[in-house]
Amino acid sequence: MSEAAVELRGIHKRYGDVVAVETIDMAVQSGEFLTFLGPSGCGKTTTLRMIAGLESPSAGDILIKGRRVNDVPIHKRNLGIVFQNYALFPHRSVYDNVAFGLRYRKCSKDEIRTRVREALRLVQLEAMEERYPAALSGGQQQRVALARAIVINPDLLLLDEPLSALDANLREDMRLELKRIQRETAITTLFITHDQSEALAMSDRIAVMSNGRVEQLDTPQVVYNRPTSRFCANFLGNANVMGGRVVGGEPGAWRVDAGGREWLSASTDTWRQGESVAVIVRAEHFQLDVSSVDGEVGNALQARIETVDYLGMSARYIIRPEQGETLELIHGVHHQPLQAGTWVRVWMPADDVILLPPGDVTALAPNDAARLSPEDATRLPPEDAAVGKGAS
Amino acid sequence: MNDGLGWRLIRLSTIAVYLFMFLPIVAVVVLSFNPQQFGGFPMEGVSLRWYRELAENQAIRSALSTSLWLGLQTAIISSVIGVLASLALMRFHFRGKQWISTLLVSPILIPEVVLGVALLLFLRWLSVPRSYALLLLGHVLITLPFVVLVVQARLAGLRRDYEEAARSLGANPVQTFFTVTLPLIMPAVLAGMVFAFTISFDDITATLFWKSAGTETVPTQIFAMLRNSISPEINALGSLMIVITISLPLIAGALARRFARG
Numbered sequence: 001m002s003e004a005a006v007e008l009r010g011i012h013k014r015y016g017d018v019v020a021v022e023t024i025d026m027a028v029q030s031g032e033f034l035t036f037l038g039p040s041g042c043g044k045t046t047t048l049r050m051i052a053g054l055e056s057p058s059a060g061d062i063l064i065k066g067r068r069v070n071d072v073p074i075h076k077r078n079l080g081i082v083f084q085n086y087a088l089f090p091h092r093s094v095y096d097n098v099a100f101g102l103r104y105r106k107c108s109k110d111e112i113r114t115r116v117r118e119a120l121r122l123v124q125l126e127a128m129e130e131r132y133p134a135a136l137s138g139g140q141q142q143r144v145a146l147a148r149a150i151v152i153n154p155d156l157l158l159l160d161e162p163l164s165a166l167d168a169n170l171r172e173d174m175r176l177e178l179k180r181i182q183r184e185t186a187i188t189t190l191f192i193t194h195d196q197s198e199a200l201a202m203s204d205r206i207a208v209m210s211n212g213r214v215e216q217l218d219t220p221q222v223v224y225n226r227p228t229s230r231f232c233a234n235f236l237g238n239a240n241v242m243g244g245r246v247v248g249g250e251p252g253a254w255r256v257d258a259g260g261r262e263w264l265s266a267s268t269d270t271w272r273q274g275e276s277v278a279v280i281v282r283a284e285h286f287q288l289d290v291s292s293v294d295g296e297v298g299n300a301l302q303a304r305i306e307t308v309d310y311l312g313m314s315a316r317y318i319i320r321p322e323q324g325e326t327l328e329l330i331h332g333v334h335h336q337p338l339q340a341g342t343w344v345r346v347w348m349p350a351d352d353v354i355l356l357p358p359g360d361v362t363a364l365a366p367n368d369a370a371r372l373s374p375e376d377a378t379r380l381p382p383e384d385a386a387v388g389k390g391a392s
Numbered sequence: 393m394n395d396g397l398g399w400r401l402i403r404l405s406t407i408a409v410y411l412f413m414f415l416p417i418v419a420v421v422v423l424s425f426n427p428q429q430f431g432g433f434p435m436e437g438v439s440l441r442w443y444r445e446l447a448e449n450q451a452i453r454s455a456l457s458t459s460l461w462l463g464l465q466t467a468i469i470s471s472v473i474g475v476l477a478s479l480a481l482m483r484f485h486f487r488g489k490q491w492i493s494t495l496l497v498s499p500i501l502i503p504e505v506v507l508g509v510a511l512l513l514f515l516r517w518l519s520v521p522r523s524y525a526l527l528l529l530g531h532v533l534i535t536l537p538f539v540v541l542v543v544q545a546r547l548a549g550l551r552r553d554y555e556e557a558a559r560s561l562g563a564n565p566v567q568t569f570f571t572v573t574l575p576l577i578m579p580a581v582l583a584g585m586v587f588a589f590t591i592s593f594d595d596i597t598a599t600l601f602w603k604s605a606g607t608e609t610v611p612t613q614i615f616a617m618l619r620n621s622i623s624p625e626i627n628a629l630g631s632l633m634i635v636i637t638i639s640l641p642l643i644a645g646a647l648a649r650r651f652a653r654g
């Protein structure tokens with residue numbers, strides 16, 4: 001195991017009375033693509049700016065390659081930063097923009113030329129050397145900004161929502177492109193986004209942030225399938241979160257009462273009988289079978305579809321089981337979604353019934369709206385969920 | 393049809409106001425080409441006689457050169473101080489920032505006569521005699537607010553991330569200023585310099601208080617000449633001033649646009 005590329009030790013940042021970052025302890029491995037994911041205002045930018053040296057932490061230490069850098073000014077940290085609005089120098093050509101950092105690095109003219117060309121080739125903009133930023137499209141500006149940041153061979157690449165200014169199609173292309181470039185250069189990368197599909201698609205690990213803290217730090221599959229907090233469950237994908245009570249059982253096979261029915265959970269944690277828990281079942285984890293069967297086996301239930309929300313490649317259904325509260329379910333659609341009023345048999349593997357401490361309900365409330373927004377669901381085809389399950 | 397009359401009245405009054413403002417200026421320029429000593433309209437020919445006399449008048453030539461030098465030096469000193477002050481005010485936090493900011497632009501708000509007397513009394517109290525340096529200092533004082541206001545506005549609109557990007561790429565603060573900040577605020581700096589020059593070039597009130605006995609600027613020279621007689625030379629000199637003060641901002645504007653395009 002190599003030493004951490006970046007380490008944050010008890011980082012805290014306040015602006016007057018406003019706490020931007022509560023406390024963060026984490027380490028980023030060398031060569032890793034790590035994403036900070038969280039809603040707007042949770043402290044992602046502030047965290048990145050502290051690592052960059054654009055803000056100084058109110059408390060805590062920042063280590064880059066094992067060296068404490070709290071007092072090292074930004075121009076001596078050797079970092080590549082891609083800003084949300086690219087911040088290309090408007091008075092300099094593409095070539096001069098990319099060459100900018102090399103001029104402060106004791107490079108010969110020839111070396112500068114070679115490296116700039118190479119960087120521009122990497123981002124596929126060889127032909128644009130002479131242009132000025134104003135004459136480039138958003139996607140091209142983005143690539144120049146990226147070339148400018150990586151040409152200096154930074155110890156760390158920092159990107160603050162670099163794709164959010166692009167339109168949807170371009171954003172997905174750049175997502176792949178960025179990932180390819182990162183893999184080719186193997187530069188340790190810290191990426192910020194509030195878009196869960198971006199985070200899931202690109203990251204080696206995701207740090208889910210909320211209210212100035214890291215809620216969970218793990219691979220995309222684990223963060224998605226095994227959320228460790230109600231916040232994470234709600235922020236990624238669509239989840240049914242129910243207050244419940246442990247009825248009985250043992251680690252690996254718990255019975256809990258939630259939402260007016262009994263659920264079987266394969267949670268390996270230890271719970272006391274009668275203990276309050278939050279029961280989380282992902283809308284995408286339901287298996288759906290139109291043919292009806294008699295009786296219920298484990299987490300199988302008969303339900304009637306109440307509302308249908310057609311999303312293109314999938315549909316979001318609100319279903320009403322024979323007993324208990326309504327549930328949300330997302331399922332892939334081939335041509336036609338199921339009609340409201342149809343009776344279906346749905347099944348939820350005990351593996352996918354997550355039990356968490358009841359936790360703070362307040363953290364949950366503001367994100368209910370986000371969780372119900374249809375475009376979030378479109379970004380999550382059910383295949384993703386299936387892949388996740390295979391891995392877990 | 394109904395508001396036709398209203399519109400016509402508005403158009404008429406607008407034209408009248410413009411005539412009122414510009415006719416005297418036009419008259420000065422036209423009369424400067426009048427060959428007679430006590431000429432009025434109608435003119436009896438066109439000549440450059442008064443311009444020739446102007447060119448031969450030693451007092452006017454030295455006044456013109458004093459004004460040009462004074463304006464140029466004022467513009468340069470004001471813009472250097474103005475840029476530094478604006479940077480400090482816009483990019484750093486320190487105690488008493490609001491006060492300094494107000495203080496810097498206050499010369500705009502104080503009547504020039506008061507400013508003129510105040511600076512003079514202050515220097516008398518320090519027993520410093522009137523000199524060219526004092527005049528220059530005074531002109532910097534009255535032009536500085538304009539530079540600061542223009543440059544500050546530009547800096548406020550300049551996103552921080554250009555400078556942050558430059559620094560992240562390895563430029564230290566001074567290098568960042570010269571390679572990124574200054575080129576990007578150059579149009580405003582040029583505009584500020586032009587303001588400073590024209591204000592200094594046109595100023596008479598404060599200049600009368602501050603200039604030393606032998607020194608004359610173009611406005612004080614015209615003023616002195618008017619006290620003796622109304623020579624048509626003054627028309628020529630006036631026309632010259634009009635040309636300088638109008639063409640300079642136009643040239644600077646064109647330059648700034650060129651700069652901005654890069």
Ligand SMILES: Nc1ncnc2c1ncn2[C@@H]1O[C@H](COP(=O)(O)OP(=O)(O)O)[C@@H](O)[C@H]1O
Pocket residue numbers: 015018019020021038039040041042043044045046047
């Ligand atoms: N310069 C600042 N002054 C005061 N408050 C700030 C400043 N920068 C950020 N904040 C506050 O800190 C919190 C976190 O902000 P930020 O890190 O920008 O969040 P994110 O990037 O996750 O949207 C927000 O509540 C924001 O209002």
Ligand SMILES: [Mg+2]
Pocket residue numbers: 041044045046
């Ligand atoms: Mg942000």
